[in-house]
Amino acid sequence: MIDVQNLTKYYGSFRGIENVSFRVEAGEVVGFLGPNGAGKTTTMRILTCFMPATSGKATVAGYDVFKESLEVRKHIGYLPETVPLYLEMTVESYLKYMAKLRGVPKKRVKERVETVMEACGLTHVRKRVIGHLSKGYRQRVGIAQALVHDPEVLILDEPTIGLDPKQVVEIRQLIKELGKEHTVILSTHILPEASMICRRVIIINEGRIAGNVWLEGGRVTSIQTGEGAAVQVGDRRTLSLLVRAPEEALKTALQGMPEVLDVRVEDIHDGVVRLSVDHTPDSDIREKISSLIVGNGWGLLELSPMEITLEEVFLKLVSREIEGVRG
Amino acid sequence: MRNVWTILVKELYTYFVSPVAYFVLFVFVGIIGFLFSSSLIIGGINRMETTEVLNVLFLNMSVTLLFFAPAMTMKLFAEERRTGTIELLMTSPVRDVEVVMGKYLASLTLLLMMLALTLPFPIITSFYGKVDVGPVISGYVGLILLGASFLSIGILVSSMCRNQIVAALTSFGILLLLWLIGFIARGRGTIGEVLRYLSLVEHFEDFARGIIGLKHVIYYLSVTAVFLFATVRSVESAKWR
Numbered sequence: 001m002i003d004v005q006n007l008t009k010y011y012g013s014f015r016g017i018e019n020v021s022f023r024v025e026a027g028e029v030v031g032f033l034g035p036n037g038a039g040k041t042t043t044m045r046i047l048t049c050f051m052p053a054t055s056g057k058a059t060v061a062g063y064d065v066f067k068e069s070l071e072v073r074k075h076i077g078y079l080p081e082t083v084p085l086y087l088e089m090t091v092e093s094y095l096k097y098m099a100k101l102r103g104v105p106k107k108r109v110k111e112r113v114e115t116v117m118e119a120c121g122l123t124h125v126r127k128r129v130i131g132h133l134s135k136g137y138r139q140r141v142g143i144a145q146a147l148v149h150d151p152e153v154l155i156l157d158e159p160t161i162g163l164d165p166k167q168v169v170e171i172r173q174l175i176k177e178l179g180k181e182h183t184v185i186l187s188t189h190i191l192p193e194a195s196m197i198c199r200r201v202i203i204i205n206e207g208r209i210a211g212n213v214w215l216e217g218g219r220v221t222s223i224q225t226g227e228g229a230a231v232q233v234g235d236r237r238t239l240s241l242l243v244r245a246p247e248e249a250l251k252t253a254l255q256g257m258p259e260v261l262d263v264r265v266e267d268i269h270d271g272v273v274r275l276s277v278d279h280t281p282d283s284d285i286r287e288k289i290s291s292l293i294v295g296n297g298w299g300l301l302e303l304s305p306m307e308i309t310l311e312e313v314f315l316k317l318v319s320r321e322i323e324g325v326r327g
Numbered sequence: 328m329r330n331v332w333t334i335l336v337k338e339l340y341t342y343f344v345s346p347v348a349y350f351v352l353f354v355f356v357g358i359i360g361f362l363f364s365s366s367l368i369i370g371g372i373n374r375m376e377t378t379e380v381l382n383v384l385f386l387n388m389s390v391t392l393l394f395f396a397p398a399m400t401m402k403l404f405a406e407e408r409r410t411g412t413i414e415l416l417m418t419s420p421v422r423d424v425e426v427v428m429g430k431y432l433a434s435l436t437l438l439l440m441m442l443a444l445t446l447p448f449p450i451i452t453s454f455y456g457k458v459d460v461g462p463v464i465s466g467y468v469g470l471i472l473l474g475a476s477f478l479s480i481g482i483l484v485s486s487m488c489r490n491q492i493v494a495a496l497t498s499f500g501i502l503l504l505l506w507l508i509g510f511i512a513r514g515r516g517t518i519g520e521v522l523r524y525l526s527l528v529e530h531f532e533d534f535a536r537g538i539i540g541l542k543h544v545i546y547y548l549s550v551t552a553v554f555l556f557a558t559v560r561s562v563e564s565a566k567w568r
Contacts, residue, residue, distance in 0.1 A: 071420075074420045080411060080418075082410075084412040084413075085412070088344045101416075
């Protein structure tokens with residue numbers, strides 16, 4: 001659906017993005033994750049034909065963003081970072097205007113506006129002037145505007161910025177729903193948000209792509225960095241344990257279990273041992289471990305699964321990138 | 328064409344939900360009415376020819392337009408750039424020329440409304456003596472052409488500004504300068520002639536006297552076309568920065 005090859009954008013001598021390449025298939029929900037100023041907005045602005053790249057090639061729905069920009073714009077719904085609203089218009093008249101501008105046939109304008117107002121929970125404020133609405137509602141109007149012509153691709157730049165926690169949850173839910181029928185690219189610098197909504201996260205840092213991360217239900221399943229191939233991270237799982245027991249005896253007992261791959265003692269304090277246990281991914285050995293410990297007369301204080309979080313991956317990728325630049 | 332219409336309607340809506348349209352319409356008519364009635368009182372309607380009254384009326388309107396045109400165009404692009412809605416317009420499947428034409432035609436519509444509201448003045452004049460329809464028509468044709476060129480300059484300036492006050496003051500400055508060079512140029516040989524030719528208001532005098540000169544019509548239309556073309560280019564170029 002979206003194919004970006006070696007995209008580079010310089011603002012004068014200042015680098016916006018450099019050699020950015022990625023593909024997004026139809027129906028994917030992809031997050032752009034990166035620190036502020038990493039190039040997320042620049043990439044999105046190029047894809048939406050708001051500005052041209054210095055070099056490189058990008059196609060959306062099979063159309064070139066430079067040569068067939070009008071066609072591309074028909075297929076894209078875009079929510080810019082600062083939600084662009086005509087504050088003096090009412091919600092309904094604004095959405096009607098945007099529908100006409102985006103080429104919705106005259107007969108379908110009313111129906112489309114009704115549909116998106118319904119989807120974004122705006123029906124009861126339809127006659128209100130946008131300037132009088134709260135930030136959360138304005139954001140919804142912004143999203144409704146991006147949806148009004150039923151585009152195949154949705155590009156949302158920081159869709160939940162500046163909202164209160166309840167509104168954030170609502171907007172995320174809405175985007176998740178939209179992801180079922182649309183190809184969605186959204187940018188964010190909020191990690192939990194990315195891992196909650198997206199199946200894949202593209203990490204951008206200093207204008208380059210630092211890596212791709214695939215997620216399932218918020219858990220990292222594979223990582224791909226730089227030019228390398230994707231690596232599955234599901235080959236082992238880790239448990240964190242807090243046990244009152246003699247260290248050596250505990251270690252030996254755990255290592256004796258067939259599913260356990262590795263045991264590391266992290267900390268000992270007042271006869272309480274904190275350790276990490278790596279085990280094979282296809283087994284859940286929590287019950288076995290707890291009965292082993294209890295059976296030996298030791299005290300099990302804590303037992304919890306540890307998963308590789310997007311946060312760890314992100315920090316690793318981003319800091320390595322910084323080292324690479326310095327080196 | 329549909330896009331031009333959509334944008335035109337929206338821009339007119341914007342004029343009328345903000346005070347701009349009312350300010351422009353009523354203050355303009357108020358000032359013209361004041362100048363009209365004082366010309367009648369000071370000149371003395373019985374001693375003046377109706378043609379003279381109308382001539383003064385049209386000249387007054389041409390100069391007053393110079394102050395109002397910048398207020399009509401200042402918002403068109405500057406406000407969209409300030410609030411970021413330009414990003415919406417530029418990422419919609421709409422050509423730049425359609426955006427410019429939609430906005431420009433909206434300001435032209437407002438101008439036509441303004442001029443329509445001044446129609447009572449020639450009608451009042453006709454109570455005091457015979458009024459030829461010819462000069463009235465030529466006067467209004469001239470005002471429309473003159474106003475069209477003022478607005479085209481205003482929209483170009485607005486497309487280059489982020490702040491609507493700056494846009495208004497800059498286009499007002501340009502219009503004022505183009506008016507003043509006509510004064511300075513009087514009786515200064517060849518250079519004077521060139522300067523007078525450049526002065527927007529100079530070309531209006533024939534219209535006010537009841538003559539529709541082809542060269543003046545062409546002059547106004549070409550000024551308007553050049554500035555609108557420049558506006559389209561300016562809107563396009565904003566993307567490359």
